[in-house]
Amino acid sequence: MINGEKKVDRPIRWAMVGGGRGSQIGYIHRSAALRDHHFQLVAGAFDINPERGKDFGMNLHVTPERCYLDFQQMFEEEAKREDGIEAVSIATPNGTHYEICKAALNADLHVVSEKPLCFTFEEAKELENLAKKKNRVVGITYGYSGHQMIEQARQMIANGELGDIRIINMQFAHGFHSDPVEMNNPSTKWRVDPKFAGPSYVLGDLGTHPLFLSEIMIPELKINKLLCTRQSFVKSRAPLEDNAYTIMEYDNGAVGTVWSSCVNAGSMHGQKIRVIGSKASVEWWDEQPNQLRLEIQGKPVQILERGMGYLYPEALQDDRIGAGHPEGLFEAWSNLYSRFAVAMEAADQGKELNDMWYPGIEAGVEGVRWVENCVRSADKGAVWVDYQ
Structure with a gap:
């Protein structure tokens, strides 16, 4: 991938809903989608304020007539064009994802959605069934999974280098919301309002990331x-949690934990995953994403570096620059958007994908399912519940 050569026959005509001026996540979507020329931004409904959205879209070189009032108008008008959009990314508050995704699928569009996909498992399964019926790709932006060392860990585990998997320790625990910052920050305010954020805060916003890893x-x-047990240390956030612990038992006897928190004071990001086997353990920390820590019982610790020839070929295929140069979040997202593009083209051409994973509709469904089960356990008094 270092040379950035094309993976699809032509760029996919692409639009955004949300992600307008001042949106950090919108900028990440555009940077990732446009980097490898797999997508071309041709339309958008960027803002709830139509004039502001139009001005913003024009500053992205989108023609004025393709900067729309809302997603309904955009889907309707673009369907009339021979050069209409083929895919759309959803970068809006959580409570809108289900409606926009369903409308996009009914308009025969591929979708890239921020998580959560929706609020309930029932809604998630409805979207999954609709995507399969329409033969459309739905990508979920679990952006951290695009880091190459995640693929290295995947291959090592699959090849038995860790032995039998016993324990998975996961966390996403930063400290930036230790105080009620939402009082003066609109982008945080909606995240702690059940009307917009759904049944959880940090479980859905943070915990699902290491879970997908x-x-x-x-x-x-x-x-x-x-x-699951969850707390609202900043009391005004109740009933939504700003801290939660989840313990899981797996079908092979392994156990796992997820610490989801935004009140881990002093922590910059705090996302880690450690997989422990009978022979060895691996650990990845997103603040040092180019390294994978390998600990083999009875041997010195090894730090595996991104881009090096001793890694598995699957972990090298997404390299964008040689070893020693640090890659980061934008590269990881670009890797996912590249996979989304290949999957979308394959769906359009009726081709089967072989051995290529991406966070698709199933990942979105599973994230909603996990949060729903965590909330059910916590609301019953932090009791064990069968995974439904």
């Missing part, structure tokens, strides 16, 4: 039951 690294593991 575990699903990529160890895809055969399935949760049997879990126990």
